[in-house]
Amino acid sequence: MEILFYIAAAVTVLATLRVITHVHAVHALLYLVVALIALSLIFYLFGAQFAAALEIIIYGGAIMVLFIFVVMLLGPLAVEQERTWFSLSAWVGPSILALVLLGEVGYLIASGDHPTMAVAEPRQKAISIALYGPYIIGVELASMLLLPGLIGAYHLGRRLSSEARSC
Amino acid sequence: MLSTPALVLAIILFGLGLIGLLSRRNILYMLLSLEIMLNAAALAFIAGGARWGQVDGEIMFLFILTLAAAEVSVALGIVLQLSHRFRTLDADAFCEMRG
Numbered sequence: 001m002e003i004l005f006y007i008a009a010a011v012t013v014l015a016t017l018r019v020i021t022h023v024h025a026v027h028a029l030l031y032l033v034v035a036l037i038a039l040s041l042i043f044y045l046f047g048a049q050f051a052a053a054l055e056i057i058i059y060g061g062a063i064m065v066l067f068i069f070v071v072m073l074l075g076p077l078a079v080e081q082e083r084t085w086f087s088l089s090a091w092v093g094p095s096i097l098a099l100v101l102l103g104e105v106g107y108l109i110a111s112g113d114h115p116t117m118a119v120a121e122p123r124q125k126a127i128s129i130a131l132y133g134p135y136i137i138g139v140e141l142a143s144m145l146l147l148p149g150l151i152g153a154y155h156l157g158r159r160l161s162s163e164a165r166s167c
Numbered sequence: 168m169l170s171t172p173a174l175v176l177a178i179i180l181f182g183l184g185l186i187g188l189l190s191r192r193n194i195l196y197m198l199l200s201l202e203i204m205l206n207a208a209a210l211a212f213i214a215g216g217a218r219w220g221q222v223d224g225e226i227m228f229l230f231i232l233t234l235a236a237a238e239v240s241v242a243l244g245i246v247l248q249l250s251h252r253f254r255t256l257d258a259d260a261f262c263e264m265r266g
Contacts, residue, residue: 016183153243
């Protein structure tokens with residue numbers, strides 16, 4: 001259990017180092033996705049299955065897809081960049097790090113010392129009760145944050161498209 | 168058992184994100200560094216919650232996730248606007264507000 005944590009921590013730090021030192025945006029994003037998946041494995045090892053699933057779905061899925069869409073929108077020469085983005089060397093580093101994580105998950109499944117659903121279920125119940133009990137004001141504040149975020153993103157994106165049409 | 172190494176890892180990740188934020192001038196990489204720092208804070212909360220056997224850490228993680236989603240959607244819209252107006256992603260070029 002401890003050695004799994006240290007391997008995942010090493011993968012996270014290595015991938016994060018590559019993120020902040022890489023000059024190519026898409027390669028940096030690939031490394032950041034690997035770092036997020038490794039962090040999700042660490043969350044799982046700490047018994048926070050719900051947080052681990054959310055880390056992959058929302059961070060690794062939604063937020064990283066937003067970043068990749070913006071990088072694609074910013075790229076002026078799509079064909080030239082397409083050739084460099086799909087080179088083999090871009091995938092080697094993240095693939096090796098992801099394979100290490102895959103091995104860890106396979107070991108966790110094979111060894112069978114992962115927390116079962118019987119342990120996880122009361123914890124999810126406790127989270128839900130706390131979220132809508134003592135933390136209800138936080139949920140309301142989060143909804144008040146998300147609505148201006150939605151309107152702001154819509155406003156910024158809409159003015160860009162209208163200006164692009166005018167010129 | 169693993170709470171101290173997890174906090175050390177959170178400090179390392181936060182430091183890496185801070186170094187990236189201070190050293191890069193590309194606004195997209197500055198946003199990526201902000202994401203790394205938010206993740207380090209989330210890891211510290213999860214480790215603390217697991218250490219004390221409470222669910223508050225995971226609830227704070229949910230709030231951090233909400234904050235990150237709202238922040239990224241607005242910030243990427245701003246990045247698109249700036250790149251459309253200034254034709255660059257250099258953070259030093261956006262000095263119209265004389266900040």
